Amino acid sequence: MIDYLLANMWQIWAVIAVLGLILELTSGDFFLMCIAIGAAGAAITAPFANIYWQIGVFALVTLVSLFQVRPFVLRYLHRNDSKCVSNADALLGRKGRVSETIPAGGFGYVAIDGDQWRAVAANDEEIAAGTRVRIVSRESTIVTVELLTD
Numbered sequence: 001m002i003d004y005l006l007a008n009m010w011q012i013w014a015v016i017a018v019l020g021l022i023l024e025l026t027s028g029d030f031f032l033m034c035i036a037i038g039a040a041g042a043a044i045t046a047p048f049a050n051i052y053w054q055i056g057v058f059a060l061v062t063l064v065s066l067f068q069v070r071p072f073v074l075r076y077l078h079r080n081d082s083k084c085v086s087n088a089d090a091l092l093g094r095k096g097r098v099s100e101t102i103p104a105g106g107f108g109y110v111a112i113d114g115d116q117w118r119a120v121a122a123n124d125e126e127i128a129a130g131t132r133v134r135i136v137s138r139e140s141t142i143v144t145v146e147l148l149t150d
Contacts, residue, residue, distance in 0.1 A: 009054060013043035014093060030070045037063030037069065042067070091117070091135050102127040110135075110145055122146040 005012065020036030039059035042054045049057070095113055102108030102119055104126045109117040110133060122126050122136050122144050133145035 006051060009051065010043045010046035013046055013054070013058070017043060021033065030073050031066070033073075034062050034065035034070055036042045036128045037065045074098050082148060089138075094135050095148060096145070098127050098133055098134055098145075100131050101129045107142070110143060118142045 002124075017036045017039035017138055020032045024030070024032040024036065024135065030125060035057045038058045038061040042058035045057045046054050096110045096112035096117070098108060098119070099111040099116060100109040102110075102121050104121070105124050107118050107120055108127065108129075109116045112135070117135075118141060120134075120142060123146070127133060127145070128145065132148040135143045136146050
């Protein structure tokens with residue numbers, strides 16, 4: 001069995017490369033992609049070299065990928081990640097309509113894109129239902145709103 005595996009190491013390297021590509025889909029940080037590239041390099045050299053050379057090629061190609069390919073890919077595929085807001089942070093500056101009156105110093109509800117958010121008024125005034133408002137901040141799941149002046 002060992003003799004068969006050593007004679008067909010390219011198959012093992014190919015399986016490692018495919019597994020690396022599949023696992024990369026779950027992480028997205030391009031670290032496992034570099035391991036998959038290294039395994040592909042070892043698979044190419046497997047028919048012509050012994051196991052020690054294959055491991056050396058795997059290590060060398062993986063390291064070169066980590067330090068050369070990965071930064072290049074991250075730079076061009078994740079260009080605007082620092083500017084991209086998500087989840088509740090994306091609410092800041094959005095406009096909505098008060099669905100349940102916000103009493104002075106109390107809580108009400110604001111509808112934004114079909115979602116209901118618990119809200120307080122920015123200057124502790126009462127805001128009637130149906131009034132258009134803008135989100136100015138948030139604390140956990142409670143948003144602070146101000147009246148729209150337009």
